Amino acid sequence: MNYWLMKSEPDAFSIDDLYNKPDRTEHWDGVRNYQARNMMRDEMKRGDQVFFYHSNCVEPGIVGIMEVVKEGYPDFSAFDPDDKHFDPKSDPANPRWMMVDVSYVRTLSRTLTLKELKAKEALVDLPLVKRGNRLSIMPVSHEQWAFILALE
DNA sequence: GCCAACGTTGGC
């Protein structure tokens, strides 16, 4: 099993929004970055565990855990001219963008803030804490996952 | 709201 971290702006989609979805499950659409796309297309597998990270908000940090329940498939929001993430270059016959479905596992008892994570020597290799990193989906090693969870 | 970092686009 692999571990991941996925960012979302809580104003757009928060962990509470995920909790309130039917089956507490949602497709992770709107990713328009090739590196992140490749991870969803090639590497994320059913049962993988994912940290839910709130970005661009008052207290950025890890707020919960979710699980991959459906592996990579075409992101249909790219085909919809009315969608915020419409991409005319993504052809339904040859989709450019992919997504996975994720399901709510639990909300952490507290937010593990970016500030706190940045201060940990054990996490210096986590892309999240590297200067200028903007990846919205990133792998987390098993060691990093266990270390972060122990902070809760 | 500012701005640094970085990915993408497009002219050449």
Add this chain to the structure above:
DNA sequence: GCCAACGTTGGC
């Protein structure tokens, strides 16, 4: 294929 311009991300 280079690289300047531009748009976006996301912390602060």
